Amino acid sequence: TQLLEQSPQFLSIQEGENLTVYCNSSSVFSSLQWYRQEPGEGPVLLVTVVTGGEVKKLKRLTFQFGDARKDSSLHITAAQPGDTGLYLCAANFGNEKLTFGTGTRLTIIP
Amino acid sequence: ETGVTQSPTHLIKTRGQQVTLRCSSQSGHNTVSWYQQALGQGPQFIFQYYREEENGRGNFPPRFSGLQFPNYSSELNVNALELDDSALYLCASSFGNWDGYTFGSGTRLTVV
Numbered sequence: 001t002q003l004l005e006q007s008p009q010f011l012s013i014q015e016g017e018n019l020t021v022y023c024n025s026s027s028v029f030s031s032l033q034w035y036r037q038e039p040g041e042g043p044v045l046l047v048t049v050v051t052g053g054e055v056k057k058l059k060r061l062t063f064q065f066g067d068a069r070k071d072s073s074l075h076i077t078a079a080q081p082g083d084t085g086l087y088l089c090a091a092n093f094g095n096e097k098l099t100f101g102t103g104t105r106l107t108i109i110p
Numbered sequence: 111e112t113g114v115t116q117s118p119t120h121l122i123k124t125r126g127q128q129v130t131l132r133c134s135s136q137s138g139h140n141t142v143s144w145y146q147q148a149l150g151q152g153p154q155f156i157f158q159y160y161r162e163e164e165n166g167r168g169n170f171p172p173r174f175s176g177l178q179f180p181n182y183s184s185e186l187n188v189n190a191l192e193l194d195d196s197a198l199y200l201c202a203s204s205f206g207n208w209d210g211y212t213f214g215s216g217t218r219l220t221v222v
Contacts, residue, residue, distance in 0.1 A: 040216075041216070042202070045212070100153045103150075
């Protein structure tokens with residue numbers, strides 16, 4: 001069974017601070033995606049990473065794919081209240097399904 | 111370009127009943143995946159359909175079944191509803207598996 005663990009499970013910080021959330025697995029990913037989900041909505045794709053060691057930036061968000069393709073991180077600089085939401089990593093382990101992590105619920109306090 | 115549309119948005123059913131949830135995929139997408147998301151959890155894979163055939167299934171019992179139609183829209187059917195089936199059911203469409211999924215807003219199912 002391929003599992004994705006995310007940490008921390010909950011994170012509450014002040015506006016303007018930086019933060020990092022993590023996604024880890026015991027198995028190698030073919031590719032990994034990060035999504036953000038707001039209450040009452042489906043997850044929205046933020047980024048897809050496919051190459052070990054890859055780094056992608058999306059404005060204040062930086063996504064890193066581990067060299068061994070078994071972990072990933074999401075770093076947010078100068079967090080804003082609009083960043084509040086559930087952050088989900090999702091991996092493809094080489095089969096037809098996308099396996100989602102347990103999620104990190106982020107709250108940015110104005 | 112239209113997104114993924116799910117109906118209904120909310121539904122209340124009694125234990126033992128049957129339910130059908132519907133999903134219209136994004137234009138140009140040929141693959142539909144269904145997920146169950148319990149409160150406070152990440153989505154769990156139910157099954158995927160590609161060109162009207164089931165293309166993979168998660169750890170869900172046979173009372174969860176689905177269909178995909180020639181226009182790539184899809185249905186999720188659940189028979190003999192149980193209280194634990196209460197969840198947000200998400201439909202996601204994609205073109206294959208590698209370009210990321212577009213999710214609908216989900217159907218919130220409550221079984222009482």
